[in-house]
Amino acid sequence: MKTEAKATKKSSIKTSALLALEGGLPVRTEPLPWDYPGASFIDEEELELVTSVVRAHSPFRFYGPQAQHMVDMLEHEWRETFGHRYALGVSSGTAGLTVSIAALGLGPGDEVMVPGYLCMSGLAAIVRAGAIPRLVDIDDTFCMSPDDLKAKITPRTKAVIYNHMCGAPGHIQKIAELCKKWHLSLIEDCSQAAGASFEGTPVGRFGDIGVFSFQLNKNMTSGEGGMVVCQDHALFRRLLALHDLGYPRTLNGALDASREHEQLWGIGARMAELSGALALAQLRKLPQITSAMRKAKWAIRKGLAKTPGLTFREVPDPAGDSGAFLLLLLENAPRAKYFTDALRAEGVCGPPGSVPCVALSERSLHWYCNIPSLVHKRSNSREGFPWTHPDNAFACDYSYYKGTLPVCDDYHERTVVLTIAPTLKEQDIKDVTDACQKVARVVQSNCLRQ
Numbered sequence: 379m380k381t382e383a384k385a386t387k388k389s390s391i392k393t394s395a396l397l398a399l400e401g402g403l404p405v406r407t408e409p410l411p412w413d414y415p416g417a418s419f420i421d422e423e424e425l426e427l428v429t430s431v432v433r434a435h436s437p438f439r440f441y442g443p444q445a446q447h448m449v450d451m452l453e454h455e456w457r458e459t460f461g462h463r464y465a466l467g468v469s470s471g472t473a474g475l476t477v478s479i480a481a482l483g484l485g486p487g488d489e490v491m492v493p494g495y496l497c498m499s500g501l502a503a504i505v506r507a508g509a510i511p512r513l514v515d516i517d518d519t520f521c522m523s524p525d526d527l528k529a530k531i532t533p534r535t536k537a538v539i540y541n542h543m544c545g546a547p548g549h550i551q552k553i554a555e556l557c558k559k560w561h562l563s564l565i566e567d568c569s570q571a572a573g574a575s576f577e578g579t580p581v582g583r584f585g586d587i588g589v590f591s592f593q594l595n596k597n598m599t600s601g602e603g604g605m606v607v608c609q610d611h612a613l614f615r616r617l618l619a620l621h622d623l624g625y626p627r628t629l630n631g632a633l634d635a636s637r638e639h640e641q642l643w644g645i646g647a648r649m650a651e652l653s654g655a656l657a658l659a660q661l662r663k664l665p666q667i668t669s670a671m672r673k674a675k676w677a678i679r680k681g682l683a684k685t686p687g688l689t690f691r692e693v694p695d696p697a698g699d700s701g702a703f704l705l706l707l708l709e710n711a712p713r714a715k716y717f718t719d720a721l722r723a724e725g726v727c728g729p730p731g732s733v734p735c736v737a738l739s740e741r742s743l744h745w746y747c748n749i750p751s752l753v754h755k756r757s758n759s760r761e762g763f764p765w766t767h768p769d770n771a772f773a774c775d776y777s778y779y780k781g782t783l784p785v786c787d788d789y790h791e792r793t794v795v796l797t798i799a800p801t802l803k804e805q806d807i808k809d810v811t812d813a814c815q816k817v818a819r820v821v822q823s824n825c826l827r828q
């Protein structure tokens with residue numbers, strides 16, 4: 379048998395240490411639990427709130443036969459929990475980013491700085507508004523590098539979208555200081571980081587606007603949904619108008635077209651009461667969800683601390699990490715690929731469709747150079763707007779091809795991501811740690827023998 383032949387050939391390795399990928403025994407055989415953080419906590423509480431909306435025949439937030447005010451309550455509890463002055467429920471994170479860019483009045487002639495490791499939603503919001511995205515490299519936090527941002531600011535630069543990628547802030551404080559100094563608007567894309575904070579301040583409070591998503595993969599979920607937060611009243615009024623039909627509403631829920639500067643073009647991104655009900659129940663569980671993930675993640679990370687050949691994404695404030703992802707760096711691309719395959723073979727895998735272990739290069743639509751609409755400067759309209767707009771001529775030689783951001787390009791190739799389910803048990807945590815150590819040891823000893 380092939381596996382036996384391999385086993386004898388590698389007799390220098392103890393049988394117990396033989397990788398499952400090479401025919402050895404796997405660390406575990408039972409699938410890990412599903413890694414949709416919020417969804418795994420859905421129970422009677424969600425059901426009760428959703429049911430009350432259905433029974434009341436009132437699925438619209440602004441009025442109805444017996445309006446249940448789920449979205450109002452969600453916004454209220456959100457403000458109380460995180461200290462955001464204003465909070466507005468929206469239909470998705472993407473919609474939240476779209477209204478944010480519009481609320482800031484950005485358009486042709488403006489440049490918005492974005493990190494090279496991001497979600498295309500922010501790019502879409504910029505491009506649809508007619509502005510130009512400018513790429514900024516990341517640092518070892520996997521978030522935007524303050525140094526690269528500083529080096530790239532031009533008179534065209536009007537705003538920054540900062541992504542709290544993979545559940546934890548990077549150097550957000552430094553970015554906020556730079557934005558203040560250069561009079562740039564700052565949007566925090568907190569879609570992956572509900573419940574995260576930096577040195578005690580919740581995310582979304584460093585910038586002018588913060589945007590959260592409640593899509594299924596996020597820390598809390600209502601299937602579809604999101605939250606936009608800000609501190610400034612006038613900005614909030616614009617967000618309110620834009621997320622609806624272009625106008626804010628009166629107290630009884632009617633559209634209010636009385637103020638000239640609030641007569642805008644809306645995008646129809648109101649939050650539904652059913653989503654509000656789900657999100658409200660989830661918000662109440664968020665501390666439980668994030669603390670379970672944070673504990674599991676840091677137990678694994680500490681268990682791997684001195685493993686040769688493995689390094690980690692830098693998390694400047696571990697206490698503020700929402701814990702959803704553990705990022706491991708191997709020394710090069712082939713080792714990252716081998717490590718991932720070997721880890722899955724050891725049983726670090728979940729039910730079909732779940733992805734607890736991937737090389738980042740496999741799931742790579744979050745990297746600038748793998749987003750075709752960016753790389754090829756696509757347009758939704760026939761004539762190529764906004765790339766062809768005369769006010770955007772300054773950006774005609776901007777490139778989004780691979781090679782633009784060296785740190786992104788390097789990390790993209792050699793990072794392995796472990797998605798941390800909040801339902802991991804002690805044994806799961808031990809197995810994942812053991813499997814990583816086992817595989818890392820073999821990867822390292824293979825390379826030393828070469």
Ligand SMILES: *Cc1c(COP(=O)(O)O)cnc(C)c1O
Binds near residue numbers: 470472
């Ligand atoms: C998920 C996500 C979004 C988009 O949120 P939707 O609710 O799916 O529109 C935006 N930005 C980041 C960083 C995300 O992870």
